[in-house]
Amino acid sequence: MSEFLARLFSSDFMPHGHCYLWRPEILWLHVFSDGVITTAYYFIPLALVYFVRKRKDLPFNWMFLLFGVFIFACGTTHLMEIWTVWNGTYRLAGVIKAITAVASVGTALALVPLIPQALALPSPAQLQAANTKLEEEVRERLQAEGALEEARSELETKVQERTAELAESIEALLAEIGERKRAEEESRQLASLVENSTDFIGVASLEGKATFLNRSGQVMVGLDGDGQVQVNMLEYLPPEDREWFQEDVFPSLQRDGTWEGEMRFRHFKTSATIPMLVHIFFIKEPATDRRLALATISRDISQRKLAEETLQKAQTDLAHITRVSTLGEMAASIAHEVNQPLAAIVTNGNASLHLLSRGAEALDDVREAIDCMISDAMRASEVIKRIRASLKNVAPQKTALSLNETIEETLALAAGELARSQVQVRTKLTESSQPVLGDRIQLQQVLLNLILNGKESMSGPGWQQRDLVISTENTRPDEITVAVRDSGSGIDPQNPERLFDTFFTTKEAGIGLGLSISRTIVEAHGGRLWATANEGAGATFQFTLPTSHEN
Ligand SMILES: Nc1ncnc2c1ncn2[C@@H]1O[C@H](COP(=O)(O)OP(=O)(O)OP(=O)(O)O)[C@@H](O)[C@H]1O
Numbered sequence: 125m126s127e128f129l130a131r132l133f134s135s136d137f138m139p140h141g142h143c144y145l146w147r148p149e150i151l152w153l154h155v156f157s158d159g160v161i162t163t164a165y166y167f168i169p170l171a172l173v174y175f176v177r178k179r180k181d182l183p184f185n186w187m188f189l190l191f192g193v194f195i196f197a198c199g200t201t202h203l204m205e206i207w208t209v210w211n212g213t214y215r216l217a218g219v220i221k222a223i224t225a226v227a228s229v230g231t232a233l234a235l236v237p238l239i240p241q242a243l244a245l246p247s248p249a250q251l252q253a254a255n256t257k258l259e260e261e262v263r264e265r266l267q268a269e270g271a272l273e274e275a276r277s278e279l280e281t282k283v284q285e286r287t288a289e290l291a292e293s294i295e296a297l298l299a300e301i302g303e304r305k306r307a308e309e310e311s312r313q314l315a316s317l318v319e320n321s322t323d324f325i326g327v328a329s330l331e332g333k334a335t336f337l338n339r340s341g342q343v344m345v346g347l348d349g350d351g352q353v354q355v356n357m358l359e360y361l362p363p364e365d366r367e368w369f370q371e372d373v374f375p376s377l378q379r380d381g382t383w384e385g386e387m388r389f390r391h392f393k394t395s396a397t398i399p400m401l402v403h404i405f406f407i408k409e410p411a412t413d414r415r416l417a418l419a420t421i422s423r424d425i426s427q428r429k430l431a432e433e434t435l436q437k438a439q440t441d442l443a444h445i446t447r448v449s450t451l452g453e454m455a456a457s458i459a460h461e462v463n464q465p466l467a468a469i470v471t472n473g474n475a476s477l478h479l480l481s482r483g484a485e486a487l488d489d490v491r492e493a494i495d496c497m498i499s500d501a502m503r504a505s506e507v508i509k510r511i512r513a514s515l516k517n518v519a520p521q522k523t524a525l526s527l528n529e530t531i532e533e534t535l536a537l538a539a540g541e542l543a544r545s546q547v548q549v550r551t552k553l554t555e556s557s558q559p560v561l562g563d564r565i566q567l568q569q570v571l572l573n574l575i576l577n578g579k580e581s582m583s584g585p586g587w588q589q590r591d592l593v594i595s596t597e598n599t600r601p602d603e604i605t606v607a608v609r610d611s612g613s614g615i616d617p618q619n620p621e622r623l624f625d626t627f628f629t630t631k632e633a634g635i636g637l638g639l640s641i642s643r644t645i646v647e648a649h650g651g652r653l654w655a656t657a658n659e660g661a662g663a664t665f666q667f668t669l670p671t672s673h674e675n
């Protein structure tokens with residue numbers, strides 16, 4: 125074997141040309157053919173390698189390379205055929221043939237299992253069809269992609285629009301949340317305001333069932349807790365006021381939508397009445413004005429009422445004192461007034477006794493004398509009754525009364541005093557005078573003050589004219605004006621108001637209360653009192669009073 129290898133390249137055999145007998149036509153036919161085959165066989169592997177490198181995707185491309193090796197080996201055997209024509213290196217030629225054989229067998233062996241696989245490969249027609257289908261699919265895919273792209277961009281636009289809308293609504297929502305928060309804060313503040321108010325603040329349904337009452341309100345009427353609050357609102361009033369509420373207040377509330385005035389509430393525990401200044405109104409729906417509930421904001425005016433009553437009492441007391449003092453000053457003339465009928469009674473009594481002694485024929489004269497005595501006694505008793513009434517200290521009581529009558533009564537009281545001072549009194553009283561609503565004693569006091577002031581203004585020594593005119597006039601359909609006009613010293617036309625100041629007096633024995641008390645009384649009756657200087661001598665004091673519509 126080592127000898128074989130050692131002599132692998134030695135040309136110790138007879139060259140193949142001898143077999144051709146060196147006949148040129150045979151020799152060159154073989155050499156030329158083998159040369160062409162070798163060239164072709166060497167070209168084929170190159171083409172295959174190039175092909176395989178270019179088409180790496182082809183299945184079984186290693187098979188092409190194997191074919192390349194096998195064909196290259198075949199080409200080399202043909203090259204050796206040319207070589208051995210002139211050189212007897214048959215060992216080398218044999219080795220190359222053996223290598224070619226191995227490559228051929230390997231290729232054949234590898235090819236056999238490959239055949240079914242190769243057969244399974246799609247045919248060009250199939251590939252063409254598949255290709256066409258694929259192209260179709262690609263076209264469809266492209267179309268679908270186009271549509272998809274369109275849809276996507278449409279979707280994108282929609283998403284953008286929706287996002288913008290969403291942003292807008294979020295902004296609106298945030299604004300609304302802010303607004304709602306503010307409203308909540310406001311309603312919290314309002315609730316705290318209501319809860320901490322010292323007023324009675326309550327809400328009731330349109331049917332009148334109380335639904336809410338703040339703490340102060342509950343304390344005011346003696347309720348504990350919301351459960352006790354929810355009763356009909358009539359329950360809050362004393363029973364005797366409920367009819368008035370239902371017949372007067374409620375209809376006027378329904379008509380006007382609001383009611384304001386004084387009313388009494390009831391303490392649920394003690395049943396005491398509580399004077400209140402009440403404002404009732406409807407809570408309405410802002411947009412439609414629809415009535416939703418009834419509400420009240422009311423104030424306990426017990427303290428104010430008490431103060432008013434105390435003041436009233438003080439004024440009444442003062443008026444009483446001044447009345448007493450005025451009447452005290454008039455004592456002499458009043459005594460005279462009473463004394464006169466008493467003296468007449470005595471005279472008539474004596475005369476009757478004297479007449480009786482004459483027997484039966486004088487009985488008619490006695491009867492006449494007794495009639496006179498009775499009427500004198502009644503006159504005296506009338507004067508005393510008036511004085512007693514004036515001296516009484518009672519709370520003022522307003523009744524419908526005729527001012528003309530009141531003037532006559534006052535004049536009767538002052539008649540003695542006026543006569544003593546030589547004052548000429550005249551009255552000009554309207555016949556159609558309507559009654560006024562007033563306190564008889566108080567109005568008498570006003571008239572008496574004005575009459576006595578008038579008398580006093582004309583009381584100076586040597587005063588010639590002493591005229592006092594008292595008149596009533598219907599200056600307006602619902603008003604009567606009373607004027608007391610004197611011919612006295614007169615007043616300062618620039619400053620008549622000064623006379624009404626409390627304690628303003630120009631008289632030695634005066635207190636300066638008459639006019640101020642009179643003004644208070646007149647104003648408490650809803651009227652006015654003022655003074656004007658006369659064109660001639662003296663002054664006129666006038667006051668108005670509203671007429672009563674009670675009858
Ligand atoms: N008719 C009148 N003419 C002129 N002056 C008058 C008249 N009436 C009142 N006055 C003036 O007004 C003053 C106040 O009158 P008022 O009646 O208030 O008090 P008075 O008469 O002085 O005292 P009294 O309290 O006793 O009545 C009087 O002092 C007087 O100066």
Ligand SMILES: [Mg+2]
Pocket residue numbers: 573576577638639
């Ligand atoms: Mg006076």
